[in-house]
Amino acid sequence: MSVGQGASLNGFVPFPSSNLWNTDISAAPVDPNSDNIINFIGSTVTLHPDFGAGTFQRQTIGIPYQVVDTATQAMVNVTLGLYADESDPGPMPIPSNALIEGYPKPGNGDRHVLTLDRRGCWLYELYHASQSRKGAWSADSSAIWDMTINEQRPYTWTSADAAGLPIFVGLARYDEVAAGAINHALRYTVPTTQRAFVAPASHWASTVTNPSAPPMGTRLRLKAAFDISGFPADDQVILTALKRYGMILADNGSAVFISGVPDDRWNNTDLNMLKTITASNFEVVQMGTIYTDANVPTGPSPTISSFTASATSVTSGTPVTLSWNESGAIYNIISPTVGPVRGASGSVTVFPTATTTYTFYATNQYGRTTQSVTVTVH
Incomplete structure (x- = not known):
């Protein structure tokens, strides 16, 4: 592109x-x-x-x-x-x-x-x-x-x-x-x-x-x-x-x-x-199942086993590793500052300059599960 x-x-x-x-x-x-x-x-x-x-x-x-x-x-x-x-x-x-x-x-x-x-x-x-x-x-x-x-x-x-x-x-x-x-x-x-x-x-x-x-x-x-x-x-x-x-x-x-x-x-x-x-x-073109109020599919939302920060109290600009482990998600997002991430497990590095609560969003066709961790900047 x-x-x-x-x-x-x-x-x-x-x-x-x-x-x-x-x-x-x-x-x-x-x-x-x-x-x-x-x-x-x-x-x-x-x-x-x-x-x-x-x-x-x-x-x-x-x-x-x-x-x-x-x-x-x-x-x-x-x-x-x-x-x-x-x-x-x-x-x-x-x-x-x-x-x-x-x-x-x-x-x-x-x-x-x-x-x-x-x-x-x-x-x-x-x-x-x-x-x-x-x-x-x-x-x-x-x-x-x-x-x-x-x-x-x-x-x-x-x-x-x-x-x-x-x-x-x-x-x-x-x-x-x-x-x-x-x-x-x-x-x-x-x-x-x-x-x-x-x-x-x-x-x-x-x-x-x-x-x-x-x-x-x-x-x-x-x-x-x-x-x-x-x-x-x-x-x-x-x-x-x-x-x-x-x-x-x-x-x-x-x-x-x-x-x-x-x-x-x-x-x-x-x-x-x-x-x-x-x-x-x-x-x-021939349609498959027509979903209405009566038959919308239901099932389990993703499971987040863990979402952690390598440190939860740091000085401004210190690198912090955010790690996650989930199952059942189609796509994942970390907010703020990171955005979408791939993989059922993984990690990213952030550099907070102010106290920040990071939230991991795991989403599939049945719903969304979230988990948060706060990194305090002092």
């Missing part, structure tokens, strides 16, 4: 090839409820690329991102608000000039901030992010994703997206299109979803129980027989991905809007040709 705002990933695909975002579903069966779901969405609703070049109402079109290297980008704390109890704590390598969705005039929309760390291969995502005049970051929710594994958030937890999914992996990026292939599913929205989710989603955002309403995570696929030969070359890359990988329902929003990255290299005239395609040209 290159470093910078909207930098090229140079062929890197987040998450393993076995991840559901990266799975070829071109030959997967059609869901038996497909027609009902398409009709609920609206069979005559047209596909809409929610990304492009330039601006609309003084906002860039799409969801931006930045790639950093934590060898040079400092980790910073993020103050969490509305969904703090379902968020991943900082610190995070958010640059002071990070692009907020809707820049240069973000307004009161979703205000996502997406940051990839190429050194650690972590993805950091914020929802409704803001930066104070002094440069401090805050957000209503946050999620940290390990791009080397098939990470899942706890069932019924949100992320920076309503479905509990990562956002970045579902974006159409110009560098992919220019290279000739999008090798993952795309993200899309509809106005009304069901109070339910299917994999890979883990969260719903609705009170609607109509079985024809699509659950979060519903995957639509462009029908194999749909002729894409008359579309511009860039559009054909997008449409080929919609046949091979489909698009995954990630949020409530405008009908069949697919997400991408703002980039002045997009040809908006070509992208607008996608609006000639209606929802009737799509089908629902």
Whole structure:
């Protein structure tokens, strides 16, 4: 991956090839409820690329991102608000000039901030992010994703997206299109979803129980027989991905809007040709278990056997080793100052300059366990 705002990933695909975002579903069966779901969405609703070049109402079109290297980008704390109890704590390598969705005039929309760390291969995502005049970051929710594994958030937890999914992996990026292939599913929205989710989603955002309403995570696929030969070359890359990988329902929003990255290299005239395609040209890929209030999976949260400091009373700047041992976690975070860490057991060195309580967060699909240790600086 290159470093910078909207930098090229140079062929890197987040998450393993076995991840559901990266799975070829071109030959997967059609869901038996497909027609009902398409009709609920609206069979005559047209596909809409929610990304492009330039601006609309003084906002860039799409969801931006930045790639950093934590060898040079400092980790910073993020103050969490509305969904703090379902968020991943900082610190995070958010640059002071990070692009907020809707820049240069973000307004009161979703205000996502997406940051990839190429050194650690972590993805950091914020929802409704803001930066104070002094440069401090805050957000209503946050999620940290390990791009080397098939990470899942706890069932019924949100992320920076309503479905509990990562956002970045579902974006159409110009560098992919220019290279000739999008090798993952795309993200899309509809106005009304069901109070339910299917994999890979883990969260719903609705009170609607109509079985024809699509659950979060519903995957639509462009029908194999749909002729894409008359579309511009860039559009054909997008449409080929919609046949091979489909698009995954990630949020409530405008009908069949697919997400991408703002980039002045997009040809908006070509992208607008996608609006000639209606929802009737799509089908629902067979869904697995549909999770509702009645059958959300339950199980044990991780177990933390120990989380210790090599010294608990030190002078300012003295190195202190934090060590942990856990079982059953999918991902771990130490807050503050450290961030995500890998391994069921391990250690890191910190250099506290003030009395600090360090907390170890171990998370899996069933919940989160924490343990803390305080290092007093005198």
